[in-house]
Amino acid sequence: MNNKLFNFCILWACLGFYPSFALSESIPGGVAIIAVNDETRPQVFYEDKKVMVIGNPGAWQAVVGINLNAKPGLHQILIKSSQANKSLQFTVIEKQYKTQHINIKNKRKVNPNKLDMERINREKKLIETVKSNWRNIELDSLDLILPVQGRYSSPFGLRRFFNQQARKPHGGIDIAAAEGTPIKAATAGIITNTGNYFFNGNTVFIDHGQGMITMYCHMNNIEVSEGEKINKGDIIGSVGQTGRVTGPHLHWSVILNQTTVNPEFFMSSVDTETEH
Numbered sequence: 465m466n467n468k469l470f471n472f473c474i475l476w477a478c479l480g481f482y483p484s485f486a487l488s489e490s491i492p493g494g495v496a497i498i499a500v501n502d503e504t505r506p507q508v509f510y511e512d513k514k515v516m517v518i519g520n521p522g523a524w525q526a527v528v529g530i531n532l533n534a535k536p537g538l539h540q541i542l543i544k545s546s547q548a549n550k551s552l553q554f555t556v557i558e559k560q561y562k563t564q565h566i567n568i569k570n571k572r573k574v575n576p577n578k579l580d581m582e583r584i585n586r587e588k589k590l591i592e593t594v595k596s597n598w599r600n601i602e603l604d605s606l607d608l609i610l611p612v613q614g615r616y617s618s619p620f621g622l623r624r625f626f627n628q629q630a631r632k633p634h635g636g637i638d639i640a641a642a643e644g645t646p647i648k649a650a651t652a653g654i655i656t657n658t659g660n661y662f663f664n665g666n667t668v669f670i671d672h673g674q675g676m677i678t679m680y681c682h683m684n685n686i687e688v689s690e691g692e693k694i695n696k697g698d699i700i701g702s703v704g705q706t707g708r709v710t711g712p713h714l715h716w717s718v719i720l721n722q723t724t725v726n727p728e729f730f731m732s733s734v735d736t737e738t739e740h
């Protein structure tokens with residue numbers, strides 16, 4: 465039995481959950497699904513951030529995004545219900561991600577000047593606000609489609625060095641595709657932000673509800689606008705090479721409780737769903 469499968473089984477046995485919505489693996493950058501048996505719908509918090517809750521009375525599941533920088537060991541969620549508040553513990557298992565070295569020709573994208581830094585800090589605040597949006601809706605499915613067909617040029621979680629300098633780990637998947645290739649919405653939602661950002665280039669954020677947000681970066685053109693409601697598979701724009709890039713690709717992130725998690729946990733039916 466490989467390690468990943470082994471971890472799944474440990475979780476199944478310990479937590480008694482049934483992964484009807486998403487796969488889970490309690491690792492940095494992963495997703496922990498934790499059973500909450502309250503009758504009324506609880507509110508769940510992890511590191512003071514509101515957490516997605518799915519399921520039914522008596523059989524709720526907290527779907528917890530775990531930060532790439534999370535320390536292995538015991539973590540806890542806080543459960544607030546009409547009866548009482550309580551906490552539940554879960555274990556984050558260590559995961560070693562590979563290292564990646566990238567050479568960027570435009571040196572300002574690695575060592576920005578003072579004006580760039582002012583722009584970056586403004587954008588960072590705005591992006592944090594977009595990522596913290598919460599829509600209280602029921603979710604029927606957490607199944608996502610791959611937004612672009614193509615080669616994974618950089619997987620999730622890589623420990624990154626740009627021009628030999630350490631930077632944040634890779635909080636998404638890079639899919640290499642020709643400039644102009646259409647990008648599809650991973651699932652239904654509302655466009656909560658579009659913009660041109662220093663590092664991310666032309667970017668779209670889609671809010672799917674309960675803190676699940678997808679982000680599409682380095683786009684060539686954007687074909688949606690803020691406030692627009694979209695369906696799964698709708699075209700939101702096309703692949704480009706705007707922002708900090710070495711070539712045309714889509715950087716795609718999935719955000720849960722304001723943290724980026726590996727999108728692969730939500731893609732159980734990639735092969736069939738991406739064909740339309």
Ligand SMILES: [Zn+2]
Nearest residue numbers: 636637638715
């Ligand atoms: Zn990327």
